[in-house]
Amino acid sequence: MKWMFVLLLAIASTANAMIIRHDVEDAKYQAAAQSDNSTVTFLGLYKGDEIVLGTGSLIDKQWIVTAAHVANELKTGNKVQFKTDFYSIKEVIKHPLWKERHFPNDIALVQLASPIEDATFAKLNHAST
Numbered sequence: 001m002k003w004m005f006v007l008l009l010a011i012a013s014t015a016n017a018m019i020i021r022h023d024v025e026d027a028k029y030q031a032a033a034q035s036d037n038s039t040v041t042f043l044g045l046y047k048g049d050e051i052v053l054g055t056g057s058l059i060d061k062q063w064i065v066t067a068a069h070v071a072n073e074l075k076t077g078n079k080v081q082f083k084t085d086f087y088s089i090k091e092v093i094k095h096p097l098w099k100e101r102h103f104p105n106d107i108a109l110v111q112l113a114s115p116i117e118d119a120t121f122a123k124l125n126h127a128s129t
Contacts, residue, residue, distance in 0.1 A: 037120040040064055040087075042110075043079040053078070057122035061115035062090075065122070068098040071108030080112060088113040 042053040054070030064080070071092050080087045090113040095105040 037118075038122040040116075041081045042066070042070065042074055042089075043081060043086075044073060044075075050079075056110060058082075058116060058119045059121050061117065061119070062112045064110040064112070066108055066110060068094040068106045068108040069100070071110060072100060074110060080110070082116050082119060085116075087116060 038058045040056050040058060042056065043050055044053045045051070053073045054066060056064035056066030056070070059065050071094050074089055074092045076089055076091065078089045080089060089110055091111040092108060093111070094108040098105040098107070
């Protein structure tokens with residue numbers, strides 16, 4: 001478990017953007033999305049309807065990295081969708097220095113109750129552009 005916190009801190013200190021960058025063409029993100037095999041969707045209930053609570057990136061068979069403000073809405077047992085399959089959340093770990101409505105340290109880990117076997121794991125992008 002300790003290695004997961006080290007990974008979490010490494011990602012938090014090197015990431016420039018969680019979703020998109022203003023200086024990258026939308027077409028590049030659209031092309032990447034066509035072959036994406038590491039994104040999951042967090043689902044929850046609101047007034048009886050199933051809604052999307054946010055997304056995350058698989059970094060291991062049972063671990064997802066996401067924003068802490070997304071993780072703040074997640075609970076043990078919530079559904080996680082990967083392609084057409086559903087998984088259950090086992091644990092949610094927010095960065096220990098994150099505070100609600102503050103973006104420094106806005107990162108979290110989510111552990112699944114069972115592994116996703118057919119995914120590609122997200123990797124850090126070390127490119128400068």
